[in-house]
Amino acid sequence: MVDATKDVKKMEECIKKIQSAFSLADRDGKKTCDVKELGTVIRSLQFNPSEAQLHQIISECEEDSDLPKGFIGLEKFQAVMLPVMLDPGSHGMVRDTEETIYKAFKALDPENKGYIEADELRKALTSKGEMFSTEEINDLLTAATDMETGHIYYDDYAEILAEDE
Structure with missing residues (x-):
């Protein structure tokens, strides 16, 4: 019961x-x-x-x-x-883990800077795998890009993307 x-x-x-x-x-x-x-x-x-x-x-x-x-x-x-x-x-629609997302961002940062440029991410999202729409990419970049530096600090952002609630 x-x-x-x-x-x-x-x-x-x-x-x-x-x-x-x-x-x-x-x-x-x-x-x-x-x-x-x-x-x-x-x-x-x-x-x-x-x-x-x-x-x-x-x-x-x-x-x-x-x-x-x-x-x-x-x-x-x-x-x-x-x-x-x-x-x-x-x-099959569960979110990726923080570790998986972090590794994906890290692959775009071979110099180990701890961040990636918005243009690098845009290029990656439009050239490989499942393509994102321009609107989706713009929304993502607006949310992810640090306003002062123009960088995407992926350590924090991976955690946000993996959150369930």
Whole structure:
């Protein structure tokens, strides 16, 4: 009985988080959001979907929807995201560890300076692996770059990126 109550509480908690995150993109209060904002909504739930995972979620949310293409409804989004929230590991969207993120930044700092230049990071994010959009890169650089020096001190930033809450 205790486990069932605990599970119900967790589910209710997850639903509230999903609704809260979705509301950030629901500009007109109609319980809809533009698919272009879905990545931001999902990341605000502390997940790190790949582009392929994001497209899969969009497809699932658009399936059998009465909304115009390019828009997602809260109800459908909630149905798709609730299983992810309840068991994130099985969906492959968990955040990388601080150590993994640190090693990735360190690979861009062969001189061991403790920081990288914003242009170096921009180049790395647009030339290898999964490509980031210009908007995503600009958001990342705005958040990560030290205003005084123009450097990205990756030791602290790796910790921030790995945080769950």
